[in-house]
Amino acid sequence: MSLEFVKYHGLGNDFILVDNRASTKLRLTPDRAVKLCDRHFGIGADGVIFALPGQDGTDYTMRIFNSDGSEPEMCGNGIRCLGRFLADLETTDTEVSKQKYLIHTLAGVMTLKLEANGQVTVDMGMPYLLAAEIPTSLVDADLKVIDQPLDVAGQTWQVTCVSMGNPHCITFVEDVAAISLEQIGPQFEHHSAFPQRINTEFIQVVRSDYLKMRVWERGAGITLACGTGACASLIAGVLTGRCDRRATIELPGGCLEIEWAADGRIAMTGPATRVFAGNLEV
Template sequence: MRIAFTKMHGLGNDFVVLDGRTQALPPMTAPLAAALADRQTGIGCDQLILIEPSDSADFRMRIFNADGGEVEACGNATRAIGVLHGVPARIETLGGLLSATPIAGGASVEMGKPRFEWDRIPLAYAMDTLTMPVGWEDLDAPAAVNVGNPHVIFFVPDCHAVDLARLGPLIEYDPLFPDRVNVNVATIRARDAIDLRVWERGVGETRACGTGACATAIGAMRRGLVDRRVTVTLAGGSLAIAWREDDKIVMTGPATESFRGTFDPADFGVPA
């Protein structure tokens, strides 16, 4: 039994996509997802994406990080799936219902409304999420936003000078975050421009993170640091983020298909 996959990426944040609407898929487990994501012995990706039928949307999207853990949302993957689908679609995710519209070279995604309540992030105990009274060495007073998954954002003079490889996992696994957390370090360059690096839970530092760009833009907007339309620049490229008057976030940016192939689940110790 061979399973067809599509390899895609959005700004270098890459995905292996399995379409369960057109073929039978083996039960997805954390070990299998991690094995497929492994860049030395698997196909290699930041996230494994499953497309499945849905009773409430055009289809359902499930997201597994490189460590095999299933997560709620991925903005770059939503753009990629929008491009793959080819026409506007409503997409069911664990983080809520999203809408994707293909455009030239990518897609525009309606990411829903941000959440700021401490127990919706979630945090282990109540505190202000606009300026959290906590810190880790030189990183302190972050904002927290849930945009389908949890993020903390640190605004710093130079995000490229932060030792994110060391501080990222320290913050990700802090007991303050019962579901772990995505860690963003951002520098405001102008009222409409932000530089960003992201430590993604279960992945590590990534070339791009769509939900991280959304969360960072919203955090900066709430603090009055930027206007309600900004360009967020990451290592892999730039995303346009808008926070509309109806409270919904719209993310626009590129996504593309890299290649297609097949694999045998038995090669990864999983019977077909």
């Protein structure tokens, strides 16, 4: 089978995008997605994203496999790339593309807006804050996990947990550059307190409106950016009194603008860049 693909990245968090609009059946298996994500023997990516027909009144559906073959509920950088991909596909099909899309994901319905300056804004919806919603056993199921102690790698970390439809554990540190992600990240991800594993963000507060972030992503490892993680980190900063409700999040791949509005919804704005297109036999 011949497969056309396009590669995009959001702040260096890179994805293989596949046009799956003709069918609800995925065109690749998880095992095949793993091979394509291999940076030595494949195309190389943090994940494979499929654009499928919409559900329940949405324009399209998003599915994603991580580079290890697991399927996360959502991906913030990935959904921005999907927005650009869909606009490119529609322009090719009809010479006209939308500027706003409703996308069905396993984390709920997301609204994308393509900005005139090339950025993409995503209405990420409402965060989930109760332990049962993360999920985690750090506190009772009906309580929030804010500045709770967690023993990892021989030391105690103060962590705050947030779900953006996918689970995040955030800890604030003096210097993100000093964190050994290769060693510590897997121990957070597979900690017994997180039955569905966890994404982990290490955050340095530069100012109340500017945070630095490094991330270990569940199923992908070290990545240059994580959109849902940036959203979760701002929420954790607000909950712990460390930052404003609107801030710039600096990741290794670049910056995202995140706002937690008064109505409780999270908005994320950042770039999505087309890298190249190709065709391969699978």
